[in-house]
Amino acid sequence: xxxxxxxxxxxxxxxxxxxxxxxxxxxxxxxxxxxxxxxxxxxxxxxxxxxxxxxxxxxxxxxxxxxxxxxxxxxxxxxxxxxxxxxxxxxxxxxxxxxxxx
Amino acid sequence: xxxxxxxxxxxxxxxxxxxxxxxxxxxxxxxxxxxxxxxxxxxxxxxxxxxxxxxxxxxxxxxxxxxxxxxxxxxxxxxxxxxxxxxxxxxxxxxxxxxxxxxxxxxxxxxxxxxxxxxxxxxxxxxxxxxxxxxxxxxxxxxxxxxxxxxxxxxxxxxxxxxxxxxxxxxxxxxxxxxxxxxxxxxx
Numbered sequence: 001x002x003x004x005x006x007x008x009x010x011x012x013x014x015x016x017x018x019x020x021x022x023x024x025x026x027x028x029x030x031x032x033x034x035x036x037x038x039x040x041x042x043x044x045x046x047x048x049x050x051x052x053x054x055x056x057x058x059x060x061x062x063x064x065x066x067x068x069x070x071x072x073x074x075x076x077x078x079x080x081x082x083x084x085x086x087x088x089x090x091x092x093x094x095x096x097x098x099x100x101x102x
Numbered sequence: 103x104x105x106x107x108x109x110x111x112x113x114x115x116x117x118x119x120x121x122x123x124x125x126x127x128x129x130x131x132x133x134x135x136x137x138x139x140x141x142x143x144x145x146x147x148x149x150x151x152x153x154x155x156x157x158x159x160x161x162x163x164x165x166x167x168x169x170x171x172x173x174x175x176x177x178x179x180x181x182x183x184x185x186x187x188x189x190x191x192x193x194x195x196x197x198x199x200x201x202x203x204x205x206x207x208x209x210x211x212x213x214x215x216x217x218x219x220x221x222x223x224x225x226x227x228x229x230x231x232x233x234x235x236x237x238x239x240x241x242x243x244x245x246x247x248x249x250x251x252x253x254x255x256x257x258x259x260x261x262x263x264x265x266x267x268x269x270x271x272x273x274x275x276x277x278x279x280x281x282x283x284x285x286x287x288x289x290x
Binding site: 014015026042048052077 | 170
C-alpha cells in the first residue's frame with residue numbers, strides 16, 4: 001500500500017487541461033455536424049482521448065508516483081487500444097470493402 | 103511493521119498508489135471495454151451507412167457535456183483524497199458529496215438520452231448499433247451507480263486508504279467514459 005499526495009493546484013491544472021482536451025475532442029469530432037470524419041480527424045480524436053485517459057491515470061489516479069515500469073505498461077496498453085481502434089476504423093478505406101460482390 | 107509486511111507481500115504491485123487490487127480491476131475493465139469498443143468499430147465496418155445514420159441520431163452534445171461532468175466529478179474526488187491526506191475529514195466528505203452529485207447529474211443526462219432513444223428515436227436504426235450502444239453505455243452507467251455506492255461507503259468509513267481506493271474506482275469510471283464517448287458518439 002502506497003499513499004500519494006497531489007497538491008490542489010496540480011489537480012486544478014490537470015482538470016483545466018482535461019477540460020481543454022474535451023473541447024478539442026468536440027472540435028475534432030465535429031459534435032454539431034452530421035458528417036464523416038476524415039482519417040486525420042479520426043486520428044486526432046483517438047489521440048486526444050488516449051492523452052486524456054493517460055492524464056487521468058497519471059494525475060487523478062496517481063500512477064505517476066508508481067514505478068516507471070507500471071507507467072510504461074499503462075501507456076503501452078492505451079497506445080495499443082487506440083491504434084487498434086484507429087486501424088479498425090481505417091479498414092473501411094481498404095479496397096476490399098469497395099470491391100463489387102460477384 | 104504489519105503495514106510494511108503487507109506492502110512487501112504485493113510484490114511489483116506495491117509501488118502502485120492505493121490498494122493494489124483496484125489496479126487489477128482497472129486493468130481488467132480497460133481490457134473489457136477495449137474489446138467492447140473494438141467490437142463496436144468492427145460492427146461499424148460491416149454496415150458503415152447504417153451505423154452513420156444511427157450515430158447521427160445520438161445527442162452528441164449531451165455526451166460531450168457528460169464528459170465534462172465526469173471530469174469535474176473526478177476533480178472533486180481527487181480533492182477529497184487531498185483533504186483526507188491533510189486529516190480534514192469533514193472537507194473530504196463534502197468533496198465526496200460533490201463528486202457523487204455530479205455522478206447523479208451524469209446519470210440524469212444519460213437517462214434523458216435513453217428515454218429519447220427508446221421512446222422516439224430508435225425506428226429504422228441499425229440493430230447491432232443499438233445493441234452495442236446500450237450494452238457499452240449501460241454497462242458503464244452501471245459502474246457509475248456502483249461508484250456512487252462506493253463513494254457513499256468511503257465517505258462513511260472515512261480513512262485515507264478507503265478514500266484512495268474508492269475514488270480510484272470513480273476515476274476508472276471517468277477513464278472508461280473518456281475512451282468510450284469518442285468511439286460511440288463521434289467516430290464516423
